[in-house]
Amino acid sequence: MADRPKLAVFKFASCDGCQLSLLDAEDELLAVAGAVDIAFFPEASSRMLPGPYDIALVEGSITTAHDAERILEVRKQSRFLMTIGACATAGGIQALRNWGDSAEFLRAVYARPEYISTLTTSTAVADHVAVDFELRGCPINHHQLVEVLASLIAGRRPRTPTHSVCLDCKRRGTVCITVAQGIPCLGPVTQAGCGAICPAYDRGCYGCYGPVKQGNSEGLGDHLVASGHHPSDLVPLFRNFNGYSPEFRAESDRLAARAAQGD
Amino acid sequence: MTANASTESEFFFARAGLQQLIDVLRTRGYKVVGPTIDQGAIIYDEIASVDQLPQGWTDQQEPGQYRLERRNDEAWFGYVVGPHSWKRYLFPPLATVSVADKTAAGWQMTSSPDPSPKYAFLGVRACELAAIKIQDRVFLGGAYVDPIYRDRREQAFVIAVNCTMAGTNCFCTSMNTGPRCRTGFDLALTELPDGFLIEVGSDSGSEIVRELQARVAELAESQAAEQARLQAELQITKKLDTTDIRNLLLTNLEHPRWADVATRCLSCTNCTMVCPTCFCTSVSEVSDLQGDHVERHRQWDSCFNLDFSYMNGGNVRNDIRSRYRQWLTHKLASWIDQFGSSGCVGCGRCITWCPVAIDLTVEVAAIRGETP
Numbered sequence: 001m002a003d004r005p006k007l008a009v010f011k012f013a014s015c016d017g018c019q020l021s022l023l024d025a026e027d028e029l030l031a032v033a034g035a036v037d038i039a040f041f042p043e044a045s046s047r048m049l050p051g052p053y054d055i056a057l058v059e060g061s062i063t064t065a066h067d068a069e070r071i072l073e074v075r076k077q078s079r080f081l082m083t084i085g086a087c088a089t090a091g092g093i094q095a096l097r098n099w100g101d102s103a104e105f106l107r108a109v110y111a112r113p114e115y116i117s118t119l120t121t122s123t124a125v126a127d128h129v130a131v132d133f134e135l136r137g138c139p140i141n142h143h144q145l146v147e148v149l150a151s152l153i154a155g156r157r158p159r160t161p162t163h164s165v166c167l168d169c170k171r172r173g174t175v176c177i178t179v180a181q182g183i184p185c186l187g188p189v190t191q192a193g194c195g196a197i198c199p200a201y202d203r204g205c206y207g208c209y210g211p212v213k214q215g216n217s218e219g220l221g222d223h224l225v226a227s228g229h230h231p232s233d234l235v236p237l238f239r240n241f242n243g244y245s246p247e248f249r250a251e252s253d254r255l256a257a258r259a260a261q262g263d
Numbered sequence: 264m265t266a267n268a269s270t271e272s273e274f275f276f277a278r279a280g281l282q283q284l285i286d287v288l289r290t291r292g293y294k295v296v297g298p299t300i301d302q303g304a305i306i307y308d309e310i311a312s313v314d315q316l317p318q319g320w321t322d323q324q325e326p327g328q329y330r331l332e333r334r335n336d337e338a339w340f341g342y343v344v345g346p347h348s349w350k351r352y353l354f355p356p357l358a359t360v361s362v363a364d365k366t367a368a369g370w371q372m373t374s375s376p377d378p379s380p381k382y383a384f385l386g387v388r389a390c391e392l393a394a395i396k397i398q399d400r401v402f403l404g405g406a407y408v409d410p411i412y413r414d415r416r417e418q419a420f421v422i423a424v425n426c427t428m429a430g431t432n433c434f435c436t437s438m439n440t441g442p443r444c445r446t447g448f449d450l451a452l453t454e455l456p457d458g459f460l461i462e463v464g465s466d467s468g469s470e471i472v473r474e475l476q477a478r479v480a481e482l483a484e485s486q487a488a489e490q491a492r493l494q495a496e497l498q499i500t501k502k503l504d505t506t507d508i509r510n511l512l513l514t515n516l517e518h519p520r521w522a523d524v525a526t527r528c529l530s531c532t533n534c535t536m537v538c539p540t541c542f543c544t545s546v547s548e549v550s551d552l553q554g555d556h557v558e559r560h561r562q563w564d565s566c567f568n569l570d571f572s573y574m575n576g577g578n579v580r581n582d583i584r585s586r587y588r589q590w591l592t593h594k595l596a597s598w599i600d601q602f603g604s605s606g607c608v609g610c611g612r613c614i615t616w617c618p619v620a621i622d623l624t625v626e627v628a629a630i631r632g633e634t635p
Contacts, residue, residue, distance in 0.1 A: 028552065031551070031552040031553065032552065035552055035553075146552060149552070150550065150551075150552045150554075153552075154550070154554060159547055159549065162568070162569060162570050163532065163564075163565070163568045163570070164529075164530075164531045164532060164568075166531040166532055166533050166536070166618075167531075167532045167536060167563070167564075167565060167568070170356070170532070170533065170536030170537070170563070171356040171357060171536075171562065171563055172356075173306070173347065173351065173356075174302065175301070175302035175303060175304040175306060175345075175346050176329075176346065176533065176616055176618065177302075177303075178327075178618045179327060179328060179329050179346075179615065179616050179617075179618060180302065180303040180304050180329045180330070180346070181303055182328075185618075187531070188529040188531035188533070188618050188619075189529060189531070202302075213569050214530065214569050214581075214582065214583065215529065215530070216526075216527075216528065216529045216530060216583060218526075219526060219527050219528065219529050219619060220529055220618075220619065222527075223327075223527070223618070223619040223620065227327075
């Protein structure tokens with residue numbers, strides 16, 4: 001990649017938290033600003049240069065017809081397109097609408113629903129265009145973002161973990177909350193990246209970093225049901241920030257079907 | 264550090280002597296690490312006072328389940344083993360192996376900047392002594408000695424405490440590692456209602472005992488200690504049949520049980536992390552954004568991670584079945600070829616801390632053709 005690659009940051013349906021993670025990088029932000037040319041980042045600067053860009057960071061999911069067109073243009077303008085966060089990577093929490101009635105939500109939320117033009121689904125960027133790298137998290141971890149940018153600048157593989165959250169709990173000495181307290185936790189099937197924060201505060205993992213590669217969500221669901229949890233209570237465990245990722249979606253649908261059968 | 268204990272070296276001190284032992288060790292510059300209650304479990308952490316010990320508490324363990332319960336006495340060591348093991352202190356989860364800085368004169372390399380703390384371990388069980396012995400062989404036994412482990416191990420003072428009860432998942436008797444502490448300690452204690460029986464296992468242990476208000480144990484005290492230790496042995500119900508286990512597992516690599524366990528196993532790494540002998544790590548170079556400062560980090564890793572068996576061009580263990588099989592056959596079979604002993608000490612941690620309650624003794628029995 002050429003010296004000082006041109007970086008652009010694009011936003012789709014999202015809370016902006018992942019972009020804020022970059023601004024939160026504080027000391028490292030100055031180094032980032034020195035290493036790349038921040039050409040388009042409306043959240044941070046009114047300087048907005050036209051494409052093409054060397055690196056595009058895409059936050060947010062595709063929820064409108066306009067989004068679906070705009071992401072094609074972003075792809076055309078970008079050599080390396082990286083999604084940042086659960087919305088861009090898996091559809092985000094707003095993908096819960098995919099299981100619901102979008103028109104009914106509009107009526108319930110908006111005084112004048114006719115003003116709203118939206119798709120009935122919230123989907124991942126990868127469902128629309130080719131994605132070169134997915135940076136997981138809700139929000140992303142700014143250390144990982146800086147690491148991926150550093151790897152792009154250096155032309156090497158990014159050093160982002162692909163193991164489960166459990167490994168990070170064990171490295172930091174956290175006692176397993178599922179085994180010691182019976183709390184359902186997505187840690188065994190979730191990719192690490194946060195540093196295993198929630199179990200250290202007696203909370204089950206919410207799966208913010210999405211499914212671990214070759215995880216066994218079905219095995220976890222089966223064991224939780226066998227341990228006395230009702231399938232209908234477990235559906236929301238899997239249907240969270242990354243609920244519409246293929247693995248969590250399949251397991252939540254399977255549990256919902258078991259609940260419907262009165263299992 | 265690892266001499267045989269003899270009956271001449273049996274001493275006794277009253278309960279108040281335990282604080283004195285901690286104080287003597289601390290005065291000598293040791294960080295005393297012992298059992299304490301945290302996060303709903305008995306873990307190992309640095310302690311300064313007997314008040315931090317899990318007095319009056321015990322652990323109730325089942326496959327995939329651990330609960331603290333009150334005992335009906337005030338025993339300090341009335342539990343078996345918890346989620347932590349001593350490997351956390353001898354073989355830290357994260358270590359900086361070396362550091363490199365770019366200077367005008369080129370790259371300047373320095374070796375590990377991490378300190379090597381001087382630990383005294385209080386409450387090491389027989390199965391854990393066996394685990395330390397196994398890791399000694401792994402890290403110190405061959406041509407390539409691990410300096411991080413060596414520096415911590417050489418300085419460590421080991422106070423074993425004999426089990427006087429057994430847990431549901433204990434099977435040390437099957438692995439010939441316990442419950443009696445026989446070698447590998449500086450001091451070995453057996454807790455009695457009014458004090459501790461002490462066996463001395465090394466010269467440094469003897470030196471410490473001289474500083475305590477300990478006296479030669481009376482016969483009745485030695486007998487009471489023997490009874491207490493026997494109680495632990497009698498309580499062990501779990502068994503792992505190790506008869507010809509190496510060949511049993513290595514000639515059954517296509518047994519249908521591996522596919523069966525793969526439907527339950529989450530490949531989450533918990534068993535390998537809690538195992539006191541598992542020693543796998545990954546090493547990565549961590550650079551700053553400018554690339555002027557690079558650190559080489561070593562972290563605990565696991566054969567259950569997909570990336571762990573990534574080799575140029577592909578993954579050699581590309582499903583959970585092959586990864587579980589790799590772990591179990593290494594632990595119980597090929598470990599024997601590699602290090603001359605089993606890699607399992609029968610502590611039961613992998614059974615208790617498996618979030619989906621997989622029990623390796625049941626898996627081995629199934630492969631042996633016994634109905635689980």
